[in-house]
Amino acid sequence: MRETGDINNRHQSLLRSRQLSDDAQPYQQFLSQLPDEKTIQAGIARRRLQIQAVIGGTDQDWSNWKWQLKHRIRDSRILGQILGLTQLEMRRIDRVSQVYRWAISPYYLSLVDEDYENSPIYRQAVPDLRELLPGGSLDPMNEALTSPAPCVTRRYPDRLIINVTNQCAMYCRHCQRRRNIGEHDLHACREDIARAVEYVAQNREVRDVLITGGDALLLSDRMLDMLLNKLYHLPHVEIIRIGTRTPVTLPQRITPELCDIIRKYPPIYINTQFNHPLEITPESKQACDRLAEAGAILGNQAVLLRGINDRPYIMRRLNHKLLKIRVRPYYIFHAKDVKGTRHFQTTIQEGMDIIASLRGHTSGMAVPTYIVNAPGGLGKIPLMPNHIMHMDADKAVLMTWEGNIVEISNKKA
Numbered sequence: 001m002r003e004t005g006d007i008n009n010r011h012q013s014l015l016r017s018r019q020l021s022d023d024a025q026p027y028q029q030f031l032s033q034l035p036d037e038k039t040i041q042a043g044i045a046r047r048r049l050q051i052q053a054v055i056g057g058t059d060q061d062w063s064n065w066k067w068q069l070k071h072r073i074r075d076s077r078i079l080g081q082i083l084g085l086t087q088l089e090m091r092r093i094d095r096v097s098q099v100y101r102w103a104i105s106p107y108y109l110s111l112v113d114e115d116y117e118n119s120p121i122y123r124q125a126v127p128d129l130r131e132l133l134p135g136g137s138l139d140p141m142n143e144a145l146t147s148p149a150p151c152v153t154r155r156y157p158d159r160l161i162i163n164v165t166n167q168c169a170m171y172c173r174h175c176q177r178r179r180n181i182g183e184h185d186l187h188a189c190r191e192d193i194a195r196a197v198e199y200v201a202q203n204r205e206v207r208d209v210l211i212t213g214g215d216a217l218l219l220s221d222r223m224l225d226m227l228l229n230k231l232y233h234l235p236h237v238e239i240i241r242i243g244t245r246t247p248v249t250l251p252q253r254i255t256p257e258l259c260d261i262i263r264k265y266p267p268i269y270i271n272t273q274f275n276h277p278l279e280i281t282p283e284s285k286q287a288c289d290r291l292a293e294a295g296a297i298l299g300n301q302a303v304l305l306r307g308i309n310d311r312p313y314i315m316r317r318l319n320h321k322l323l324k325i326r327v328r329p330y331y332i333f334h335a336k337d338v339k340g341t342r343h344f345q346t347t348i349q350e351g352m353d354i355i356a357s358l359r360g361h362t363s364g365m366a367v368p369t370y371i372v373n374a375p376g377g378l379g380k381i382p383l384m385p386n387h388i389m390h391m392d393a394d395k396a397v398l399m400t401w402e403g404n405i406v407e408i409s410n411k412k413a
């Protein structure tokens with residue numbers, strides 16, 4: 001009898017297993033159509049040679065973050081020479097740059113493949129005429145009204161932001177903080193940073209401080225060390241977070257010296273912004289490995305962007321690759337209605353569909369929280385597909401990830 005039971009169980013398990021394998025097939029097929037890693041890396045190496053032929057620099061220079069920063073590409077003719085842009089394309093870039101500045105690190109530009117117009121890297125980096133379309137606000141979050149001290153943004157009871165610089169390795173075309181970027185690279189002055197720290201010191205309910213910008217890791221090692229040290233020694237500050245896109249756009253910034261600083265002030269949480277699987281390269285992996293080995297806890301805050309990552313399988317691939325480089329997918333932000341970025345916006349339904357396509361189909365570790373920021377700085381709203389069909393004092397009727405309806409007791413024991 002027992003043997004018959006075992007055989008039946010095995011039979012059922014095999015059937016279920018077959019079903020699950022079938023569910024995985026469309027994604028497997030998607031993966032099989034992607035270029036392999038060797039081909040991608042060969043393309044990046046070719047592009048790097050083209051860049052070096054135009055702007056110069058040795059291999060040693062290439063791995064130096066200060067050289068990368070100094071040699072950011074911000075002239076349409078230089079970009080044109082590297083990518084083979086038409087005169088019209090260069091004129092369009094010049095037109096946009098009269099309104100919004102742009103700059104691309106040589107490293108990030110090396111990730112643009114031959115079909116540059118369709119490259120998710122190019123689209124995030126190179127000005128587009130649609131940025132000049134009307135609509136949107138420069139400050140949809142009313143951040144200007146939430147700054148009780150220089151460099152400080154405070155929207156929540158127990159945490160706040162210190163903005164230390166307006167400089168970034170690249171000026172992302174979808175930037176949600178465009179109004180901070182301004183016309184020139186500018187770090188906050190020592191006095192303003194000191195006043196921000198003083199504000200934190202005087203508000204003992206603040207237990208979590210996010211250092212961001214611009215890009216927080218574009219501060220010098222010395223300034224960063226000084227700021228972290230001051231915050232670390234405030235007894236009520238339990239954790240420090242750093243917002244940076246350098247692991248994506250300037251991984252050379254993550255030097256052993258920087259990691260020695262990070263290591264001194266645990267726990268440090270670092271949130272970065274990978275938006276597309278092609279941004280995960282051997283260099284960005286090394287940057288994340290170094291940060292993880294210095295004790296930093298890494299999370300990713302992707303922005304959902306039309307034409308970049310608004311397809312469910314792209315997001316799944318991104319999240320899987322992030323986990324492999326020790327970065328936990330944390331948030332997917334719905335793009336805010338920021339002036340000059342409307343062409344990147346998706347619908348909320350598209351974001352929800354992406355979450356539904358992840359939930360259950362892959363591990364919970366690879367399912368970030370989808371966030372809509374309430375206009376006017378009223379806070380984050382997490383959204384997820386509705387799994388509650390009905391709930392009362394006796395029972396809850398719930399839907400599983402495959403759409404099965406189940407009923408469970410909701411009575412107090």
Ligand code: SF4
Nearest residue numbers: 168171172175214245
């Ligand atoms: S790195 Fe961040 S702050 Fe800087 S331009 Fe890109 S999105 Fe904006």
